[in-house]
Amino acid sequence: MNILDRIENNPGALGQWSKQAYGYFMFPKLEGEVGPRMTFRGKEVLNWGMNNYFGLANNPEIRKQEMEWVAQYGLSHPMGSRLMTGNTFLHEELEDKIADFVKMEDAFVLNSFYQGMISVIDSLCGRNDTIVYNSEAHSSIHDGIKSQLTRRFAYHKNDIESIEAQLKKASETAQELGGGVLLVTEGVIGVTGEFSPLDKIAALKEKYDFMLVVEDAHGFGTVGPNGIGVADHFGVMDKVDLLVATFGKALSVSGGFVAGSETVINYLRYNMRSQTFSEALPSAITASAIARLDYLEKHPELRKNLWEITHALQKGLRKAGLDIGNTESPVTPVYLSVDNMMEAIHTMMHMREAFGIFCVNLIYPYIAQGKVMVRLIPTTLHTMKDVEYTIESLKAISENAKNGMYKDTTPIQPTSKKDETQEED
Numbered sequence: 001m002n003i004l005d006r007i008e009n010n011p012g013a014l015g016q017w018s019k020q021a022y023g024y025f026m027f028p029k030l031e032g033e034v035g036p037r038m039t040f041r042g043k044e045v046l047n048w049g050m051n052n053y054f055g056l057a058n059n060p061e062i063r064k065q066e067m068e069w070v071a072q073y074g075l076s077h078p079m080g081s082r083l084m085t086g087n088t089f090l091h092e093e094l095e096d097k098i099a100d101f102v103k104m105e106d107a108f109v110l111n112s113f114y115q116g117m118i119s120v121i122d123s124l125c126g127r128n129d130t131i132v133y134n135s136e137a138h139s140s141i142h143d144g145i146k147s148q149l150t151r152r153f154a155y156h157k158n159d160i161e162s163i164e165a166q167l168k169k170a171s172e173t174a175q176e177l178g179g180g181v182l183l184v185t186e187g188v189i190g191v192t193g194e195f196s197p198l199d200k201i202a203a204l205k206e207k208y209d210f211m212l213v214v215e216d217a218h219g220f221g222t223v224g225p226n227g228i229g230v231a232d233h234f235g236v237m238d239k240v241d242l243l244v245a246t247f248g249k250a251l252s253v254s255g256g257f258v259a260g261s262e263t264v265i266n267y268l269r270y271n272m273r274s275q276t277f278s279e280a281l282p283s284a285i286t287a288s289a290i291a292r293l294d295y296l297e298k299h300p301e302l303r304k305n306l307w308e309i310t311h312a313l314q315k316g317l318r319k320a321g322l323d324i325g326n327t328e329s330p331v332t333p334v335y336l337s338v339d340n341m342m343e344a345i346h347t348m349m350h351m352r353e354a355f356g357i358f359c360v361n362l363i364y365p366y367i368a369q370g371k372v373m374v375r376l377i378p379t380t381l382h383t384m385k386d387v388e389y390t391i392e393s394l395k396a397i398s399e400n401a402k403n404g405m406y407k408d409t410t411p412i413q414p415t416s417k418k419d420e421t422q423e424e425d
Contacts, residue, residue: 014026023041024041024349025345025348025361028040028358029041030045030047030049030050030358033058034050034052034057034058034252035047035052035055035057035058035379035381036048036379036381036382036383036386038358040352040358043356044356045352045356045357045358046356046357046358046386046389046390047358047359048357048358048359048375048376048377048378048382048390049358049359049360049375049377050377050379051218051248051249051252051377052252052377052379052381053221053222053249053250053252053306053330053377053379053380054221054250054252054296054302054303054306054379054380055252055302055379055380055381056250056251056252056253056292056295056296057252057253059292059295061295062288062291062292062295065287065288065291066284066287066288069283069284069287069288070284072284073282073283073284073287074284075282075284076282077282077283077284078280078282078283079279080279080280081275081276081277081278081279081280082109082269082275082276082280083270083275083276086279086280087280088280088283088286090283090286090287090290091109091280091281091286093290094109094286094289094290094293095107095108095109095257097290097293097294098257098259098293099259101228101293101297102220102228102229102237102243102259103226103228103237104237104243104259104260104261105260105261105262105265106259106260106261106262106265106266107257107258107259107260107265108257108258108259108265108268108269108272108275109255109256109257109281109286109289110244110255110256110257110258110275110281111254111255111274111275111278111279111280111281112254112255112256112274112278113140113217113244113245113246113247113248113255113256114139114140115274115275115278116244116256116258116272116274116275117138117140117141117144117215117244117256118140118143118144118274119144119268119272119273119274119275120144120213120242120244120258120268120272121141121144121145121148121182121184121213122144122148122272122273123267123268123271123272123273124182124211124213124268125148125150125182126150126179127148127149127150127179128150128174128177128178128179129148129150129174129177129179129180129181129182130150130151130152130153130170130171130173130174130177130179130180130181130182131145131148131150131151131152131153131170131181131182131183131184132152132153132154132155132163132166132167132170132181132182132183132184132210133145133152133153133154133155133183133184133185134154134155134157134158134185134186134189134196135154135155135156135157136157136189136191136192137184137185137186137189137215138186138190138215138217140215141184141185141186141215144184145184150179151170151173151174151177153166153167153169153170153173154166155167157189157192157194158189158194158196158197160197160200160201163183163197163200163201163204164204164207167181167183167204167208167210168208170210171208171209171210180209180210180211181208181209181210181211182210182211182213183201183210183211183212183213184213184214184215185198185201185213185214185215186214186215186216186217186218187214187215187216187218187219187220187223187229187230187231188216188217188218188219188223188229188230188328188329188331190217190218190331191331191333191362191366191367191373191375192325192326192327192331192333193218193325193326193327193328193329193330193331193332193333194325194326194327194328194329195219195223195230195233195234195328195329196214196230198214198230198231198234198236198239198240199234199235199236202231202234202236202239202240205239211241211242212239212240212241212242213240213241213242213244214229214230214231214240214242214243214244215244215245216229216230216231216243216244216245217245217246217248217249217256218249218329218330218331219232219233219245219329220243220245220246220249220250221249221250221251221296221303222249222250222303222306222329222330223329227250227296227300227303228243229243229245231243240260241260241261241264242258242259242260242264243258243259243260244256244257244258244259245257247289247292250296251289251292251293251296252292253285253288253289253292254281254285255281255285255286255289302380305380306330306378306379306380307330309378309379309380309382309384309387310329310330310332310378312384312387313332313376313378313382313387313390313391314327314332316387316388316391317332317334317391317394320391320392320394320395320398321395321398322334322335322391322394322395322398323335330377330378331375331377332375332376332377332378333373333374333375333376334373334374334375334376334394335367335371335372335373335374336371336372336373336374336397336398336401337370337371337401337402338370338371338372338401338406339370339407341363343401343406343407344361344363344372346405346406346407347372347397347400347401347406348361348372348374350397350400350405350406351374351393351394351397355393355396355397357390357393357394359374359375359376359377360374360375360377361373361374361375362375374394376390
């Protein structure tokens with residue numbers, strides 16, 4: 001069978017649902033200003049689906065400045081990779097500010113957080129090294145590990161006994177091969193909102209020699225006394241060798257960074273192929289990232305406001321008898337029981353159609369069978385009224401599910417697609 005035939009016969013785990021789900025569950029179009037109220041298929045929805053934690057996506061002060069930067073730089077400058085023709089004073093200024101913020105020696109700006117995470121792992125590890133990782137880690141970590149010929153040791157999420165057992169195996173294997181050990185984990189586990197036990201992992205450095213890399217996309221800016229992330233929360237920043245995070249959540253703009261010692265960052269600066277062989281982050285976006293980080297530092301009340309909304313939402317959901325797992329971060333999963341795919345689809349559609357709530361929904365194989373996860377991302381722009389409405393709505397949806405309402409095989413009709421009508425005009 002050739003490649004084209006294989007693709008026709010097997011479009012992939014998600015691709016097999018493309019005809020049924022495109023434009024609704026996959027590749028949906030949310031229109032209007034980024035915020036809690038947006039338009040989906042011609043209907044206003046209460047949006048809990050975007051990682052705009054501090055509402056900086058549409059901050060008026062920053063947007064006004066951005067217009068000036070776009071006028072000055074356009075969207076093409078500086079053109080070229082940082083290594084060749086794309087380095088600027090703006091990129092270096094942003095790196096200095098990040099290093100200061102996360103209290104590390106040096107930092108490097110990533111034009112793409114996802115590709116950057118892959119390149120960090122790819123650059124650090126050779127065929128004689130071993131990698132220890134959380135089996136439920138973010139896809140960028142899995143893809144970085146898959147790019148390697150190294151031995152891999154997956155541990156059970158947040159199980160310190162499993163972590164140590166796999167670390168012991170990895171250390172023994174690395175010693176036999178003459179290589180080193182890399183332990184890579186998320187700070188906030190993005191799907192469930194739980195903290196990785198970085199304090200306990202860091203303590204294992206007393207027994208084992210390994211490099212600790214923490215990807216903290218959801219923790220950067222939101223968690224810890226200084227907003228650095230989960231390692232900051234546990235007081236073990238000095239034990240983290242590399243911190244990798246995105247700008248796309250706390251700062252609500254493209255790009256990301258990796259921070260660590262000057263020696264390691266300089267090594268990555270010259271060896272991360274996804275960065276050295278692709279365009280630098282545009283100058284207008286880089287300037288915006290600087291302004292957003294400055295704004296976050298000048299307004300510590302934003303983090304306080306975010307946690308007030310988060311605590312009200314999570315406390316209310318638990319009080320309503322809903323299962324939100326063991327989240328410790330703003331990421332708020334709500335687990336609803338279903339028997340099959342059709343029931344899961346009906347549950348999710350009724351939430352959007354009858355209650356007007358839009359959020360990310362996850363089903364098997366991304367979570368355990370027999371469940372559908374509704375993942376809510378609170379922001380400083382959400383109100384207590386939004387919180388109360390959402391709790392009551394999800395409580396009603398949960399009761400409907402228990403009463404078998406979503407077992408009906410009659411398809412629920414979605415709202416009309418206004419955007420397609422406009423295209424015809």
